[in-house]
Structures are given as C-alpha cells and as structure tokens.
C-alpha cells in the first residue's frame with residue numbers, strides 16, 4: 008500500500024512510498040483512510056526537527072489527524088463495516104506511570120508514551136491502517152469529512168478543561184476569554200468556548216481581513232488584528248495558540264487578576280533575560296495567575312470533542328478545510344499559505 012513516510016531527524020526524506028500492509032499487531036480493526044489533516048507538528052517532523060521512527064525501523068508513517076472507514080471490524084462488537092472512525096494519537100507508556108495507569112496518557116510523567124505518526128508508532132497517512140477498538144472513536148455520520156477535525160478539537164477540549172479545573176481553586180466564572188491565533192487550533196478553541204456557553208469570546212491574529220476574521224465574526228466572537236498588549240480589556244482566560252514568544256509574553260502581562268493563561272502552541276526561540284523572568288513571576292504572584300501548558304488529550308476529552316463537533320454548525324466547520332491535496336502532492340499540503348486554515352490529504356472519497 009502507499010504511505011507518506013519520513014526518516015525522522017533527516018530533513019528532505021519525506022516521500023510517498025510502498026509500505027507493507029498494516030501489521031495485525033497494530034489493532035484488530037482494519038480501516039481505509041479517507042483523509043488526514045496536516046499540522047505544524049507534521050511540518051516539524053518533515054523538516055527533521057521532531058519525530059521518532061518505530062524501534063528498529065528507518066521510516067515513520069506520518070499523520071496523526073485521521074479519518075477513515077472501517078473495512079473489517081475484527082471481533083469488535085462496537086464497530087461495523089462502514090463506520091467512520093478516528094484514531095486516538097497517544098498510547099500509554101509500558102511501565103506504566105501513575106497517569107498512564109489510569110488512562111491519562113496525555114499527562115504521562117516519564118515521557119515513554121508513544122504517539123501515532125509522531126513518536127515510535129506509525130501514523131495514519133497510508134491507504135489502510137489498523138487500530139485497537141479502545142483507541143478508535145466512532146464519528147457522528149453527519150460530520151462526514153469534518154470528522155478529520157476531531158483530533159485538533161481534542162487538543163483545545165483538554166485546554167478548556169484544564170482552565171475549568173484550575174479555576175475551581177477560587178470563585179471563577181470566566182466571562183471574557185481571549186484566543187491568540189486564528190489557525191485551526193485557535194478557531195476550534197473559539198468554537199468550543201461558544202459551545203461551552205462563554206459569552207464574550209475574542210480572537211487576535213495578524214491577518215487584517217479574509218476568511219479568519221469572517222469565521223470569528225460568524226461565531227459571534229470579536230476579532231482583533233493588533234498586539235495583545237494593545238487590547239483594551241483584561242481577559243479572564245487566554246488560550247495561547249501561536250507559540251510565538253512575543254504573543255506569549257504579552258498574554259501573561261494582559262491576563263486579569265486570578266486569570267489563567269493556557270499555552271497550547273509549540274514554538275521556538277525568543278529572547279528572555281533573568282530580569283524579565285523575575286518580572287513575569289512577580290506579576291503572576293501578585294495577581295494569582297496560573298500559566299499552564301497543555302498537550303494531547305485523554306479519552307474523556309476525545310469524547311467531549313466529538314460532542315462539540317456534532318453540535319457545531321457544519322457549514323462553519325466546513326470552511327475550516329481550505330485545501331484538499333492528493334497523497335502524491337503531499338508536499339503541497341505541508342507548504343502552508345497565509346490563507347490556509349486546515350489542509351487535508353485526501354486518500355479516498357467519503
């Protein structure tokens with residue numbers, strides 16, 4: 008079968024190649040790939056900056072934002088031929104650490120977790136893939152191709168859950184919430200906030216016009232094209248989705264007393280000196296702020312993310328998918344333009 012692979016840590020090695028059919032050890036459910044979303048992590052892996060091949064192998068099959076159709080449910084009673092499914096990305100570490108032992112693999116403590124398409128297990132960018140029933144999520148059929156948005160929605164679902172849990176340390180009813188970045192994660196965060204009933208949602212991004220501001224406004228949220236520092240209000244919570252140093256620093260300075268900044272973007276670089284660390288810490292102390300990082304998602308969050316997508320306006324969701332590429336043109340999918348929101352690689356028709 009054809010698969011998009013990379014030799015991790017070696018830039019320029021990504022290619023579409025013949026690979027053996029998925030191993031039955033990967034799971035009892037056999038799935039035909041429909042589509043796989045592309046995100047910044049895939050770009051990093053292709054650039055040789057991240058990613059690990061399965062032990063003993065040179066190639067890693069890329070892709071962690073899956074959508075497929077069950078070809079053979081194996082002996083699972085919960086799945087039937089034709090069901091639309093998405094595969095959970097992370098697997099618990101083998102020891103397991105206390106968090107992995109209780110199904111919170113997203114909070115793995117020893118770093119020995121594995122991730123499909125990222126860390127030591129093949130991903131979903133292949134014509135067929137296998138999955139264990141307990142790591143397969145059935146998609147509401149009304150979502151169709153939009154099911155490919157489930158994985159990024161799980162990431163923001165976890166972030167919102169973290170804010171809610173941390174907020175319970177005091178009286179906390181977040182009314183004004185800011186999302187930084189109007190990419191797929193930022194827009195799905197704004198959508199999730201809306202579905203969760205947050206009244207006053209703001210999104211800030213560099214783009215001055217076009218689809219991103221339009222999509223924010225269609226949600227009933229407020230769009231800003233300015234620096235976070237220039238906003239005229241102090242948000243109760245900020246979901247940081249850019250990973251850009253300046254945006255992170257300004258977010259930490261802008262958050263309200265008792266407010267929570269949840270970091271979801273993975274960036275690099277930026278300059279920080281000792282005094283600015285102390286200044287940031289002092290401000291956080293004096294205003295009871297929490298700055299929390301959030302990655303991946305557990306099964307409860309996968310389930311909740313599925314509910315969010317099922318409740319969302321499908322025509323709005325559909326506009327997030329701005330480009331579909333065929334597997335042979337996967338390099339085009341990895342090269343993003345400013346107007347792209349979510350680019351998917353489509354393996355078969357829905």
Ligand code: BGC
Nearest residue numbers: 046048096122125162302303
């Ligand atoms: C994925 C997560 C993963 C993280 C770190 C993200 O792009 O969405 O599932 O845990 O990368 O590897």
